[in-house]
Amino acid sequence: MRVPEGMLRLGLGTKFILTVLTILAGTMAVNNLYSLYSSARFHEKQLVERGHALGRLISLVSPEAILGFDFLLLNEYTRQVSAQPDVVYGVILSPKGAPLSAYIDDSDPLVRARINAAGSSDVTRLLREIDAHPELIQLAFPIVHNNVELGRFVVGLSKHSLRAESRRQLALQLVALALVVLFLCAAIYLVFRANVLFPIKSLISASRHVGRGEHALVEIKSNDELGQLASAFNAMAEEVRLEQAKLHRQANFDTLTGLPNRLMAMDRINQTISRARRTSQRFALFFIDLDNFKSVNDSLGHAVGDELLVATGARVQAILRDADTVARLGGDEFLVLVPDVINELQAEEIAERLVRSISEPQLLSGRKVVARCSIGIVLFPDNGDTAAELMANADNAMYQAKAGGHGSAIFFTEDMNTRLRDRMQMEQDLNQALELGQLALHFQPIFDAVTGCHRGAEVLLRWQHPERGSVSPADFIPLAEATGQIVGIGDWVLEQACRNWSHWRQSGLVGAEFLAINISRVQFRKRFARRLSALMAQYNVPPHALELEITESVLLDDHQNVAEELNSLRAVGVTLSLDDFGTGYSSLSYLKRFRFDVLKIDRSFVSGLPDKPEDVLLVKAILAMAKGLDLRVVAEGVESHDQLLFLSGQGCDYAQGYLLAMPMSVEAYRMYLETLVAGAVRSASLRSRVTG
Ligand code: C2E
Ligand code: MG
Ligand code: MG
Numbered sequence: 001m002r003v004p005e006g007m008l009r010l011g012l013g014t015k016f017i018l019t020v021l022t023i024l025a026g027t028m029a030v031n032n033l034y035s036l037y038s039s040a041r042f043h044e045k046q047l048v049e050r051g052h053a054l055g056r057l058i059s060l061v062s063p064e065a066i067l068g069f070d071f072l073l074l075n076e077y078t079r080q081v082s083a084q085p086d087v088v089y090g091v092i093l094s095p096k097g098a099p100l101s102a103y104i105d106d107s108d109p110l111v112r113a114r115i116n117a118a119g120s121s122d123v124t125r126l127l128r129e130i131d132a133h134p135e136l137i138q139l140a141f142p143i144v145h146n147n148v149e150l151g152r153f154v155v156g157l158s159k160h161s162l163r164a165e166s167r168r169q170l171a172l173q174l175v176a177l178a179l180v181v182l183f184l185c186a187a188i189y190l191v192f193r194a195n196v197l198f199p200i201k202s203l204i205s206a207s208r209h210v211g212r213g214e215h216a217l218v219e220i221k222s223n224d225e226l227g228q229l230a231s232a233f234n235a236m237a238e239e240v241r242l243e244q245a246k247l248h249r250q251a252n253f254d255t256l257t258g259l260p261n262r263l264m265a266m267d268r269i270n271q272t273i274s275r276a277r278r279t280s281q282r283f284a285l286f287f288i289d290l291d292n293f294k295s296v297n298d299s300l301g302h303a304v305g306d307e308l309l310v311a312t313g314a315r316v317q318a319i320l321r322d323a324d325t326v327a328r329l330g331g332d333e334f335l336v337l338v339p340d341v342i343n344e345l346q347a348e349e350i351a352e353r354l355v356r357s358i359s360e361p362q363l364l365s366g367r368k369v370v371a372r373c374s375i376g377i378v379l380f381p382d383n384g385d386t387a388a389e390l391m392a393n394a395d396n397a398m399y400q401a402k403a404g405g406h407g408s409a410i411f412f413t414e415d416m417n418t419r420l421r422d423r424m425q426m427e428q429d430l431n432q433a434l435e436l437g438q439l440a441l442h443f444q445p446i447f448d449a450v451t452g453c454h455r456g457a458e459v460l461l462r463w464q465h466p467e468r469g470s471v472s473p474a475d476f477i478p479l480a481e482a483t484g485q486i487v488g489i490g491d492w493v494l495e496q497a498c499r500n501w502s503h504w505r506q507s508g509l510v511g512a513e514f515l516a517i518n519i520s521r522v523q524f525r526k527r528f529a530r531r532l533s534a535l536m537a538q539y540n541v542p543p544h545a546l547e548l549e550i551t552e553s554v555l556l557d558d559h560q561n562v563a564e565e566l567n568s569l570r571a572v573g574v575t576l577s578l579d580d581f582g583t584g585y586s587s588l589s590y591l592k593r594f595r596f597d598v599l600k601i602d603r604s605f606v607s608g609l610p611d612k613p614e615d616v617l618l619v620k621a622i623l624a625m626a627k628g629l630d631l632r633v634v635a636e637g638v639e640s641h642d643q644l645l646f647l648s649g650q651g652c653d654y655a656q657g658y659l660l661a662m663p664m665s666v667e668a669y670r671m672y673l674e675t676l677v678a679g680a681v682r683s684a685s686l687r688s689r690v691t692g
Helices: 005-009 012-067 071-083 109-118 123-131 160-211 225-252 262-279 293-300 302-318 344-359 387-404 414-433 473-483 486-506 528-539 559-572 588-593 613-628 641-649 666-677 684-691
Strands: 087-093 099-104 136-145 148-158 283-290 325-330 333-339 362-364 367-369 373-380 409-411 439-448 454-465 469-471 514-519 546-551 575-581 598-601 632-635
Touching: 012 071, 012 087, 012 136, 012 148, 012 160, 071 087, 071 099, 087 109, 087 123, 099 123, 109 123, 109 148, 123 136, 123 148, 160 225, 225 262, 262 283, 262 325, 262 333, 262 373, 262 387, 283 302, 283 344, 283 387, 293 302, 293 367, 302 325, 302 333, 302 344, 302 362, 302 367, 333 344, 344 373, 344 409, 373 387, 387 409, 387 414, 414 454, 414 473, 439 486, 439 666, 454 473, 454 486, 469 473, 473 486, 486 514, 486 528, 486 666, 514 575, 528 559, 559 575, 598 613, 613 632, 613 641
Parallel strands: 373 409, 454 514, 514 546, 546 575, 575 598, 598 632
Antiparallel strands: 087 099, 087 148, 136 148, 283 333, 283 373, 325 333, 362 367, 439 454, 454 469
16 A cells, blocks of 8 residues: 655654644534533523513513503613613513513614614614514513503513623633643653654664664663564564674684685785885785695595694694784685785795694594695785785795695795796687697507517697697696696597597508507596597497506595596406506505506606616516516606616516607608508617617
């Protein structure tokens, strides 16, 4: 229902008072009018009765005077009668209507008006004139003596003074009524204001405060409905306050560690920037990222991972002052804000303390864990003007610290941004590399270390960048892995490899027994085995023709899924090879847990052969272990005869390296296979290289 607009503008108090005023004034006016009317009726009745008394008196006394023709006495009677209040005339008429005695009070304005209207003072005419006037009461009384009518006495009574009295009463009553109504209205309004308007106004004002997000309660003064409304409002305001506090906590604090979150951190940085600008001071930000946090999560479980995050937050907090801020930005990232840092030396000292405290060994769920971290440091105003800029630069410096080696802290420098821009440009270029045909496969042959026979080749990706020239996969594969582009690229490599192998076979080139394809940890997810089977079926490639090179980092991921995926690949029948063995987080338990067919010794160990005793020891140990586990071994990066001789002498199965063959383009490798088929490959030169 719509409320008329005019009504809306009136306040509750005005509406209430108008209503009360109308009701009071109405009822009291009706009451007063009724009593006025009754009293007027009563007085009129009294007037008539007085007239009757006079009339009866004159009728009694006048026969004697009439019979005695004593007109003087009659005149005296009529004069006496007329002298009575409200009597305007008294007339004694003969039976025929002739006036015997008349006394008319012509001072009465009504009578005077009638006399004027009649134009003469003739009593008979005057009586006729007056007779019909509503303001006059005419009473007639017969004058009888011994049942003989001697005449009539007519008396005229004026209602004038009666009316005047009524008007006076009315005026008085109206004034009294107005005063009473006003007084009552004022009294009711004051009571209404104190008991209704005031509580409502405080409720309105408190609601506005709550609406603005401020906490406000109202005083409960009564037990009535308004009191109940006030207490309901207070309960609601309290609920809103708790809810707001909860929202504030959720929006500004990290639920796991209880530390300020990114939003709050940004807010604190902004505040610190304003203060530092006013006081021309410097401050420092430390962007901390835990190293290999994922592997803690994967190998020890998420509960231990959470425990580590909480412990890290507490450790960092413990070495800082109250004025400093520690925030968790998300995942394994923390931010430390230290106001009033005077110079880089001081910042460096704080960073060292942070690294030390985080990497202190600790017991988490009964397990000894040593966490490491990388820290990027920025100073205000040296490394940025805004919170966002400082944060981005600190993040960038942290990224560089991580790339440079674990457990280190480095200051941001301008050329880091250049590197970052470079990286972003490369990321964009890589997006189009496939479409623009800038990617190509190269093949590096792998040989039997003892016989020197060609056994297969490793598929190596090449990117021919229009400006940068040939970009090494060591540079762009990690980038493609970080951005996820490797999934598409890896799939393309897999398909091209299958296509080429099948093509060579159809052309009768049987020299290459297998192709070893590098598979990234990002590619290596559920359904990879299904995709591989589909490609193998499409290109008619048998399982023994494919060897998948997987680096140890894959094994760090979710063990259950990796084990399932490896089993699926095993079911497909392809050969599984553990690439770059010894460089990552090699754990012998991985070899036991995940079954591989081939193990590739990283070239960093091969390069020290046969002179470096540690490398000699290590390679011998790897070979012995591989024999025990029934694994074939490929040595990568064989560059010299001595290396090859040592490896074949120690029972290494295969060798791959620049000494034997460089990675070559698809055309070059095809020609290479053709020469193999032609039997020319076992040329003296190659054979002598392989066998020494
Ligand atoms: P990797 O799998 O260990 O490949 C062997 C790397 O050693 C290749 O480098 C190869 O050219 C190089 N190499 C071979 N023999 C010698 C030698 O005698 N001396 C020296 N110094 N190096 C030798 P490349 O082609 O630059 O590849 C680097 C890495 O990039 C590869 O290491 C592999 O991890 C990755 N990669 C290459 N292609 C692919 C690919 O298609 N997919 C994935 N996921 N990774 C790839
Ligand atoms: Mg490889
Ligand atoms: Mg390798």
